[in-house]
Amino acid sequence: MVVDSYQKKETKKYKIFIPSREQILLLLKTAKDLISQKILEKKFSINNQEEKKALRRRLRAMERDGQIIYTRNRCYITPENLKIVKGKVIGHRDGYGFLRTETFKDDFWLSMEQMKLCIHGDIILAHIVNSDRKGRNSAKVLKILQPNNVLIVGRYCIDNKKKFVIPNDSRFNFKIFIFDSLVSNEDISVGTIVVVKLKENSAKKNKIKGTIVEILGKDMGTDLAINIALRTHCIPHLWSKEVERQLCEINDKINQKDFRNRIDLRHIPFFTIDEEDARDFDDAVFCKKKTNGEKGWKLWVAISDVSYYVKPDTALDKAASKRGTSVYFPSLVIPMLPEKISVDVCSLNPHVERLSLICEMNLSNKGELIEYKHYEAIICSHGRFTYNEIFKIWNGDIELRFKYKKLLKYIQNLSSLQKILKKYNISKRGIYFENIEAKFTLDFNFRIKSIYQNIRNDAHKFIESCMILANIASAEFVKKYKHPVLFRNHDRPTxxxxxxxxxxxxxxxxxxxxxxxxxxxxxxxxxxxxxxxxxxxxxxxxxxxxxKQAVYSPDNCGHFGLSLPSYVHFTSPIRRYPDLLVHRVIKHLLLKEKNLSEYDLYNLNEVKKIGLHCSMTERRADEATRDVVDWLKCDFMQKKIGYILTGVISNVTSFGFFVRLNQFFIDGLVHIATLIDDYYYFDSIGLKLIGKSSKNTYCLGDTLKVKVIAVNLNERKIELSLCMSC
Incomplete structure (x- = not known):
């Protein structure tokens, strides 16, 4: 029996004997293992029910106050006794998982046994145990702080009258047994893709239950692939009634009251320059060489004044914030803002008056940013151009030069400034990636008809340079006032x-x-x-x-990739929420300059939360788009099974190597099991596979011929084999 040195104090306070908090903590701290309530009762010689109830109440109070932790296996431990971490569970298709935290660089291993206590996406409290024989630090589940309540997409199955759903996302390594449905069961045939809401997460995986809440379809196509991606990644795609009501109150046309306190720039021939399939135009440019003996250039970047229409804390604002960014699928856009905003009243369409926020810049003869100013204006775009049209005009296309002869001198001004920016490179210390992007031509079923390389020309690079300059100027402006704002940070590599x-x-x-x-x-x-x-x-x-990935944060850490001390996103408020926030802050600071405002628009904690959320929505959009593009590629390559193609090894792993097919810009896997001429081992430092006997090697950059042998649509995998005879 443990003698409680604080018992006299406790006896005065309580009629029933209760071990003191101090004694309980001392016992837990000195224990070599987790201790259950039964062991505590035994240690303190507690036998009757009243004393047991009193002990239970005390333990709950200590847990509430953070003095002790109650674990999943119904034991108690003090925070000091173990390294406790909070993190998100990342499941793996093979049954094990990882715990990802914000404080540690590496993920922690979760064994298959531990994964029976949680599921992918759960936020848990865990303690870290010593490295195993493979050198991995492991985590043990203590408590689920926030269960993953997302809807799960999967395929409906029936076996021996038992109805269940196998999740599409292999990180959910379990079956979901269906006991009821919010839709008619008669509508569901085996193999149908459905959406399930989990009802119960029990310790045993085969007991997980769910309710079918939506039927997506059975015949796989691009539309279904998009619907799966939207629900898998929890991307909002419907507008609320509140948003619809607010849209009805927005005027389609600008009236005189909207002109108030704005500079009239309708006489300046701004142009929008975008891709052929663009529908929302949120930026327009104009430039001219300085006169009156001054050297250098003046550049105007006009950005759609979305913040005039989307006010903080309105239904529209909340919906935009929740989405965070527009999501661009090959056949469909899920916009951050409704089409009335994104392609109508806020889009800088040609020959219509639009409200804008201007960044006017003075550039040197070398394209360096000297001065800048921001102000609200009204503009009228004089033309909607594509990158290819501008590039062709710059290079003497007779037909296009005749078509746009009234605007030709202004287009040539853009060309002259482009040559300067190209020669001196506005961010000459930054890392410039020459992206080789695959573009698709889709057929009437929105499936890939052909694939071609999207080559960036000088017009692409010119507009990119103009936007970077405007972002730099905007970062410098907001930095002066030390007002909370979202910087675009890119940390240096580890x-x-x-x-x-x-x-x-x-x-x-x-x-x-x-x-x-x-x-x-x-x-x-x-x-x-x-x-x-x-x-x-x-x-x-x-x-x-x-x-490292670039992120949004109010802490200005600089942009390593661009080699800039500070950077913000200012140029795309139609499709990115951080840009909308930056616009609001700039307009607020302009009022402060005139002593028309004394308060801060956002506080630091608010901006920090928005930054974390927007960084997440950006990754979420990328992952959802990748899912659909990977499905489209696999669907396309199904027709190429048996083809012999040339490719380059783009990645080498312990289980094989990936080959980028030159003709289609698509990656496929040559699995190590198909290399039957020798036993191959993985050189992780040299990133190559080496034959044990032959010393034959496969490494990054090798060109070889491969055969398409299989395509797995569910797992989005293309399987290749080496073509030895070619």
Whole structure:
């Protein structure tokens, strides 16, 4: 029996004996293992029911106050006794999982036994145990803080009259047994894709139950792939009645009261320059060479004044904030703002008056930013151009030059400024990626008809440079006032990433200068030096993988990729919520300059939360788009089974290597099991597979011929084999 030195104090306060908090904590701290209430009762010689109830109440109070933790296996432990972490469960198709935290660089291993206590997406409290024989730090589930309540998409099945759904997302490694449905069961045939809401997460996976809440369809196509992606990634795609009501109150046309306190720039011939299939135009540009003996250029970047129509805390604002960004699928856009806003009243359509926020800049003869100012204006776009049209006009296309002869001198001004920006490179120390993007031509069923390479021309690069300059000027402006705002931060690569990248370069006979902490210019110089190599795209891809993701945060950490001390997103408020927030802050600061406002528009905590959310929605949109594009690629490659194609090894892993098919810009896997001529082992440093007997190697950048042998639509995988006889 444990003697409680605080018992006299407790006896005075309570008629029934209760062990003191101090004694309970002392016992738990000195214990070698977790302790249950029964063990505590035994230690303190508690036998009657009243004393047991009193002990239970005390333990709950101590748990509430954070003095102790109640674990999933009904035991108690003090926070000091173990390394406790909070994180998100990342499931794996093979049954195990990982715990991802915000404080630790590496994920923690969750065994199959631990994954029986939680599911993918749960936010849990766990304690870290020592490394196992594979050198992994493991986590043990203590408590589920926030269960994953998302809807799960899966395929409906029946076996021995038992109805269940197998999740599409293999990270949910269990069946969901269906006991009721919010839709008619008669409408559901085996193989139908349905949406399930979990009813119960029990410890045993085969007891997980759910309710069918929506039927998506059975015949797989692009529309169904998009619907699956939207629900899998929890992307809002419907507008509420409140939003619809607010839209009805917005005027389609500008009236005189909207002109108040705005500079009239309708006489300036602004142009919008976008892709052929663009529908929302949120930026327009105009430039001219300085006169009266001044050297340099004046550049106007006009951005749609979305913040005039979308006010904070309205239904529209809440919907836009929830979405965070527009999602661009190959056949469909899920806009951040309804079409009345995004393609009508806020889109800088040609020959209509539009409200804008202007960033007017003075540039030197070398394209350097000297001065800038922001102000509200009204503009009228004089033309809607595509990148290809502008590029052709710059290069002497007679037909287009005649068609736009009234605007030709202004278009030529853009060309003159482009040559300066190209020559001196507005961010000459930054890393410039020459993206090789695959574009699709879709048929009437929205399936891939053909694939081609989208080549960026000088018009693309010019508009990109103009937008970067406007973003730099906007960052400088908001930074002066120290008002909470979302910066676009891009941190430098980790030391491990640098070491791994250098090891790959060494195998390719290349090097990265800059010592232990290379700067952006060293990466930029590397890319310039290898621009003519056939493996340029592959090296650029590896470089990209070694970089950290850019994020939104009120803490200004600079942009490593652009080699800038501060950067914001200002130029796309129709499709990105951070840009809308920056617009609001800029307009608010303009009022402050005139002493018309004394308060801050947002506080630091609000902006921090918005930044975390917008960073998440950006990744969510990328993942959803990738899911649909991968499905489209697999659907396209089904018709290519048996084809022999040429490709380049783009990635090497322990289970095989991926080959980028030159003709289609699509990756497929040559699994190590198909390499039957030898036993191959993985060289993780050199990123290559080496034959044990033959010493034959397969490494990054190798060109080879492969055969398409299988396509797995469900897992979005294309299987290849080496074509030895070719």
């Amino acid at each position: 030391k491990d990433s640098i070491i791994n990248f250098r090891s790959v370069l060494k195998k390719l006979g290349l090097s990265l200068l800059g010592g232990e902490i290379p700067e952006s210019v060293h990466y930029s110089d590397l890319l310039k030096n290898i621009s003519n190599r056939p493996d340029y795209e592959m090296i650029q891809t590896i470089l990209l993988r070694s970089m």
